[in-house]
Amino acid sequence: MRIPAELLPADGRFCCGPSKVRPAAVEALSDVAQSLLGTSHRQKAVKDQVARLRSGISAFFGLPEGYEVIIGNGGTTAFWEVAAFSLIRDRAQFATFGEFGAKFAKAVKDAPFLGTPTVHKGEPGSAAFLSAEQGVDSYGIPQNETSTGVAVPVQRVAGADDGALMLHDATSAAGGLAVDLTQSDVYYFAPQKCFASDGGLWIALLSPAAIARAEEIKSSGRYIPAFLDLVTAIENSRLEQTLNTPALATIFLAAEQTDWMNAQGGLDWAVRRTAESAEILYSWAEKSPTATPFVTDPGLRSNVVATIDFAEGIDAAKIAKVLRENGIVDTEPYRKLGKNQLRIALYPAIEPTDVQALTSCIDYVVEHL
Numbered sequence: 364m365r366i367p368a369e370l371l372p373a374d375g376r377f378c379c380g381p382s383k384v385r386p387a388a389v390e391a392l393s394d395v396a397q398s399l400l401g402t403s404h405r406q407k408a409v410k411d412q413v414a415r416l417r418s419g420i421s422a423f424f425g426l427p428e429g430y431e432v433i434i435g436n437g438g439t440t441a442f443w444e445v446a447a448f449s450l451i452r453d454r455a456q457f458a459t460f461g462e463f464g465a466k467f468a469k470a471v472k473d474a475p476f477l478g479t480p481t482v483h484k485g486e487p488g489s490a491a492f493l494s495a496e497q498g499v500d501s502y503g504i505p506q507n508e509t510s511t512g513v514a515v516p517v518q519r520v521a522g523a524d525d526g527a528l529m530l531h532d533a534t535s536a537a538g539g540l541a542v543d544l545t546q547s548d549v550y551y552f553a554p555q556k557c558f559a560s561d562g563g564l565w566i567a568l569l570s571p572a573a574i575a576r577a578e579e580i581k582s583s584g585r586y587i588p589a590f591l592d593l594v595t596a597i598e599n600s601r602l603e604q605t606l607n608t609p610a611l612a613t614i615f616l617a618a619e620q621t622d623w624m625n626a627q628g629g630l631d632w633a634v635r636r637t638a639e640s641a642e643i644l645y646s647w648a649e650k651s652p653t654a655t656p657f658v659t660d661p662g663l664r665s666n667v668v669a670t671i672d673f674a675e676g677i678d679a680a681k682i683a684k685v686l687r688e689n690g691i692v693d694t695e696p697y698r699k700l701g702k703n704q705l706r707i708a709l710y711p712a713i714e715p716t717d718v719q720a721l722t723s724c725i726d727y728v729v730e731h732l
C-alpha cells in the first residue's frame with residue numbers, strides 16, 4: 364500500500380529510543396569529524412564538549428544550588444547498578460508500572476548486599492505510587508514509563524525518613540516533561556530519548572544529599588566495582604571526563620540538542636512542545652472510531668510517549684508494518700507488552716506537524732486495509 368506523498372510526515376522517525384536525531388545535529392557532527400572524532404578524550408577538544416553538555420544541562424534544568432550534573436558510561440541500565448552499589452544503603456522502595464520500573468526493582472532485589480525492597484506494583488496502563496515507610500533509605504519511581512506511556516509527577520514522599528533519597532528514572536521524561544528538581548535527589552536519564560542523541564551514556568542530576576550518600580557508602584568499605592562507583596564518576600565529571608572512554612559522538616549530539624533546546628526557550632519550551640504533540644495525538648485518538656488512548660486516565664497520559672489501542676478487527680501490527688513500508692518507522696508497541704496498539708514518541712525533536720501528519724497516515728492505512 365502506498366500512502367499518498369502529501370500525507371507523509373517530513374521525518375518518519377517516531378521511535379521511543381533511540382529517537383530521532385535532528386539532521387542539523389548530524390551536520391554539526393560532520394563539521395567536527397576531523398577536529399573531534401578520533402581524538403583523545405583526555406584532551407581539551409573532548410573535555411570542552413563534556414563541559415558544554417554539563418553546563419547546557421545545568422542551564423536547561425535550572426539546576427538548584429549544590430546539585431551537580433554527573434555522567435558515566437553504560438546508559439540507564441548501568442546506572443541502576445550504580446545506584447544499587449553507590450546510593451542505596453539497605454532498604455529501597457519502588458513504584459513500578461511497566462518494564463523499566465520493574466527492571467530497576469529487580470536489580471536491587473538481586474543485589475545480595477541489600478535488604479529486600481518493597482515494591483508497589485501497578486498494572487500496565489495505570490500507575491503505582493510511593494508511600495512513606497519506616498526504614499526505607501531510597502525511593503525509586505519512573506517519571507515516565509516508556510513501555511506503557513504513563514507519566515507521573517516528580518514528588519518527594521511526604522513523611523519519609525529524614526535523609527531518604529528520591530531517585531527518579533527520567534530516561535524518557537527528562538527534557539520533555541516538567542520537573543522541579545528540588546523534589547528529587549537523583550534525576551537520571553540517558554541521551555537517546557528527549558536529548559536526541561545516541562545511547563551508551565548515563566546522566567544523573569545529583570542533590571547534595573545524594574553526593575553525600577555516595578561518599579558515605581564508599582567510605583563504609585562496601586565492595587564497589589570501579590565501573591559502578593558513583594564517587595569515581597563524580598570526581599571524573601568534575602574534571603569534564605569519564606572513567607573510561609566515552610562515545611564522543613553521543614556526547615557531541617547530546618550537547619547539540621541541549622544547546623538547541625536552550626535556544627528555543629529551554630525546558631518550558633520543550634514541555635509546551637511535547638504537550639502540543641500529545642494534544643494532537645490523543646484528541647485524534649479520542650475522536651477516532653477505531654483508535655483510543657491505551658491509558659484510560661487522562662491525568663496519567665504521557666506527553667512524551669503515547670500508546671494508542673486499536674479496536675478488535677483492526678490489526679495494529681499490520682498498520683505499523685504498512686507505515687514502515689512507507690518510511691514511517693518504529694510505531695510498534697513495546698515488545699513485551701503484547702497489546703494491539705501503536706507506541707509513538709513525542710519528544711522535542713519531533714515536529715508537532717509530523718505528529719499531525721502521522722495521524723492522517725494512520726487514518727489512510729486503516730481505511731485502506
Ligand SMILES: *Cc1c(COP(=O)(O)O)cnc(C)c1O
Nearest residue numbers: 380438439440463509534535553
Ligand atoms: C529507555 C529507558 C531505559 C533504558 O535505558 P538504556 O540507556 O537503554 O539502559 C530505562 N528506563 C526508562 C524509563 C527508559 O525509557
